[in-house]
Amino acid sequence: MGDIKISIRDLHVRYQDGKTPLRGINLDILANKINVVFGPSGGGKSTLIRVLNRLIDLSDVDEIRGEVLLDGVDILDPEIDVIELRRHVGVVFSRPIPLPMTIHENISFGLEVAGEKDKKVISRKVEHALRQAVLWDEIYDRLDDPASSLSGGQQQRLCLARVLALEPEVILLDEPTSALDPVSTRKIEEFLEKAKDDYTFLLAPHNQQQAARVADFAAFFLQGELIEYGVGEELFFNPRVKETADYIQGRFG
Numbered sequence: 659m660g661d662i663k664i665s666i667r668d669l670h671v672r673y674q675d676g677k678t679p680l681r682g683i684n685l686d687i688l689a690n691k692i693n694v695v696f697g698p699s700g701g702g703k704s705t706l707i708r709v710l711n712r713l714i715d716l717s718d719v720d721e722i723r724g725e726v727l728l729d730g731v732d733i734l735d736p737e738i739d740v741i742e743l744r745r746h747v748g749v750v751f752s753r754p755i756p757l758p759m760t761i762h763e764n765i766s767f768g769l770e771v772a773g774e775k776d777k778k779v780i781s782r783k784v785e786h787a788l789r790q791a792v793l794w795d796e797i798y799d800r801l802d803d804p805a806s807s808l809s810g811g812q813q814q815r816l817c818l819a820r821v822l823a824l825e826p827e828v829i830l831l832d833e834p835t836s837a838l839d840p841v842s843t844r845k846i847e848e849f850l851e852k853a854k855d856d857y858t859f860l861l862a863p864h865n866q867q868q869a870a871r872v873a874d875f876a877a878f879f880l881q882g883e884l885i886e887y888g889v890g891e892e893l894f895f896n897p898r899v900k901e902t903a904d905y906i907q908g909r910f911g
């Protein structure tokens with residue numbers, strides 16, 4: 659199957675309001691693959707993503723139990739350096755939120771915060787990230803325009819480029835194309851396919867069609883439980899569990 663990048667063992671999360679969005683999740687996220695978690699709203703997908711780069715620390719959480727090993731290191735350990743973790747595990751959300759700066763600065767800012775001072779190195783990294791995010795050809799001649807002048811689909815690819823410039827190992831994507839036009843959606847999916855040799859992706863798509871298009875491995879989440887896991891094609895075309903089949907065939911949603 660491949661190398662394990664993140665190993666999740668018996669993960670439980672309880673919010674202060676008593677909700678338990680994750681109840682005993684066991685899942686391996688495989689290196690250099692497009693790993694997909696899918697299922698109806700409320701299943702716990704976004705909570706899982708927030709656990710994986712510890713953004714969950716900002717939520718009203720009552721208890722997190724279990725183990726999440728990133729290359730063997732438990733990221734739930736209260737002693738770990740969360741800033742460092744987030745440099746290795748980047749995240750793209752559904753609504754692009756560019757910084758109120760130019761296109762170039764949106765990417766150079768993070769590099770400067772990370773300590774890069776050489777303008778030439780910064781420019782090279784900005785271009786590389788914009789190329790990877792399939793945006794460069796559309797905007798190379800207006801890098802000094804405000805990011806707000808871009809379309810929604812371009813802004814989302816800019817946010818992706820901002821994450822890429824920091825050279826993470828894992829990229830989490832929570833419904834990254836839910837607000838995008840089909841052309842930008844295709845460009846992001848194209849990026850995932852091309853870039854997976856260099857990254858580990860965990861994608862929570864906003865619909866199951868996208869899951870079926872891109873998943874190397876897929877996990878079906880329903881109300882806080884992982885119902886079924888497997889190779890993308892097999893899971894979508896030949897599910898073993900009744901709930902998975904019912905969901906895929908649109909019997910509930």
Ligand code: ADP
Pocket residue numbers: 673674675677678679697698699700701702703704705706717718
């Ligand atoms: P999904 O992304 O699959 O839709 P979520 O992880 O967003 O699932 O939500 C799982 C459950 O946890 C839902 O019942 C949701 O209402 C609840 N939930 C999510 N975030 C919070 C929070 N910050 N506080 C309390 N409950 C939450």
Ligand code: MG
Pocket residue numbers: 703704705832862
């Ligand atoms: Mg969600």
